[in-house]
Amino acid sequence: MSMVLFALVMRSTDGLPLSATTDYEQDEGLQETKKQIKTLSEKLSTFPSRCSLKTGKFNIHFTSSLGLGYLVVCTENCPNALAFCFLEEMQSQFLHRCDGFLIRNAVRPYSSSEFDDFLQDTKQRYNSPCSLTSKISLADMQSELKMIPTYQLSPEDLRSCFSRRNVFRYKSITPSQLLEPVSLRGIMSCVLSIFCGGLNLLQGFHAIEGFMQSYNDKDFNDMIAFFLGTAGCLYQFYLFGYFSVRRNSKSFLAFALICLSNICLFELRNVWQILFHVTVAAFMTLQIRLRQLQCKAPDYNV
Numbered sequence: 001m002s003m004v005l006f007a008l009v010m011r012s013t014d015g016l017p018l019s020a021t022t023d024y025e026q027d028e029g030l031q032e033t034k035k036q037i038k039t040l041s042e043k044l045s046t047f048p049s050r051c052s053l054k055t056g057k058f059n060i061h062f063t064s065s066l067g068l069g070y071l072v073v074c075t076e077n078c079p080n081a082l083a084f085c086f087l088e089e090m091q092s093q094f095l096h097r098c099d100g101f102l103i104r105n106a107v108r109p110y111s112s113s114e115f116d117d118f119l120q121d122t123k124q125r126y127n128s129p130c131s132l133t134s135k136i137s138l139a140d141m142q143s144e145l146k147m148i149p150t151y152q153l154s155p156e157d158l159r160s161c162f163s164r165r166n167v168f169r170y171k172s173i174t175p176s177q178l179l180e181p182v183s184l185r186g187i188m189s190c191v192l193s194i195f196c197g198g199l200n201l202l203q204g205f206h207a208i209e210g211f212m213q214s215y216n217d218k219d220f221n222d223m224i225a226f227f228l229g230t231a232g233c234l235y236q237f238y239l240f241g242y243f244s245v246r247r248n249s250k251s252f253l254a255f256a257l258i259c260l261s262n263i264c265l266f267e268l269r270n271v272w273q274i275l276f277h278v279t280v281a282a283f284m285t286l287q288i289r290l291r292q293l294q295c296k297a298p299d300y301n302v
Contacts, residue, residue: 002075002127003074003075003077003078003082003126003127004072004073004074004078004082004083004086004123004126004127005030005058005073005074005075006020006021006030006034006072006073007020007021007070007071007072007073007086007090007119007122007123008020008021008037008070008071008072009068009069009070009071009090009094009112009115009119010041010044010068010069010071011067011068011069011103011106012044012045012064012067012068012069013045013067015038015041015042015044015069016106016109017041017109017110018068018098018103018106018109018110018111018112018115019094019098019110019112019113019114019115019116019119020110020116020119021116021119021120021123022116022120029056029057029058030058030073032055032056033055033056033058033060033073034073036053036055036060036158037060037071037073039158040053040060040062040071040153040158041069041071043158044062044064044069045064047064047151047153047157048151049063049064049065050062050063050084050148050150050151051063051150051151051152051153052080052150052151052152052153053152053153053154053155053157053158054076054152055155057075057076058073058074058075058076059073059074059075059076059078059080059083060072060073061074061080061083061084061087061150062087063084063087063088063091065091066095067104068091068094068095068103070087070090070091070094071087072086072087072090079138079142080142080145080150081138081139081141081142081145082126082138084141084145084150085126085138085141086122086123086126088141089122090119090122093115093118093122094112094115097114097115097118098112098114098115140245140246140248140249143245143246144245144246147243147245179241179242179243179291179292180291180292182291183287183291185287186240186287186291189240189280189283189284189286189287190237190240190241190284192280192283192284193233193236193237193240193280193281193284194233194237195280196229196233196258196276196277196280196281197229197230197233197234197237200226200227200229200230200233200261201226201227201230203226203268204223204226204227204230207219207222207223207226208223210222211223221264222264222265222268224264225261225262225264225265226261226265228257228260228261229257229258229261229262229265229277231257232254232255232257232258232261232281233254233258233281233284235250235254235257236251236254236255236258236281236284236285236288237284239251239254239288240284240287240288240291247288248288248289251284251285251288251289252285254281254285255281255282255284255285258277258278258281259278259281262274262277262278
């Protein structure tokens with residue numbers, strides 16, 4: 001059975017629908033849920049940027065950003081992480097494919113109907129577990145939702161004027177984003193990472209001197225490689241010290257950047273030096289992954 005049933009893009013300022021999936025569902029409960037979407041769209045700008053609303057056996061999830069709202073109707077057994085991954089993909093693709101000027105000046109409903117095919121294809125893909133290959137994205141989204149849970153709207157919020165005080169109460173339930181105390185291995189990884197970053201920075205300045213004297217392309221490439229390695233080390237140090245969304249993915253990208261810079265410096269460094277830099281970066285990546293938040297968020301039915 002399909003979990004993602006209906007998707008809609010609208011203008012949050014006035015609720016004007018811009019694009020939607022083709023409606024093949026004849027369920028009476030779903031049709032009743034769609035009636036509530038019209039009421040919700042009229043008040044979209046007053047709600048927090050990420051909300052969920054339970055209506056019978058269906059859930060409405062939506063996000064709003066840059067004057068646009070993205071909404072999806074799912075069955076009650078659909079994971080919230082899956083729904084918000086769908087919304088995130090909707091948002092990025094809609095902004096990429098559709099003209100912002102035309103969206104702002106649209107006066108008739110569904111003026112961005114060229115986006116309908118993408119919505120329909122994406123809906124089918126998310127309803128087919130075999131073709132959905134975004135497990136990493138789902139894990140990241142689930143972690144993000146646990147840290148910053150969605151605001152749970154109630155039917156009363158639709159019938160009454162939504163108070164902005166509710167938004168402040170919603171923000172206040174976000175748990176403190178404090179990481180666990182630093183272990184001895186964490187301190188060692190930080191020291192080694194800063195040491196490698198310092199070496200890269202020092203050698204980068206030497207490469208600048210060589211480039212200024214010879215204006216050789218090779219010296220320029222070496223200079224860039226050294227500074228990229230420095231940036232990777234410093235970014236890993238930052239990720240170890242502070243929490244950020246999709247922290248593990250970012251640390252892996254920093255590790256890949258350090259590996260790439262060392263590959264580019266293969267002629268200037270011997271195998272042992274390259275192995276040392278890569279090992280330190282891998283050790284730092286592991287420590288970033290192991291250092292979790294000090295207090296886990298409560299289960300918000302994600």
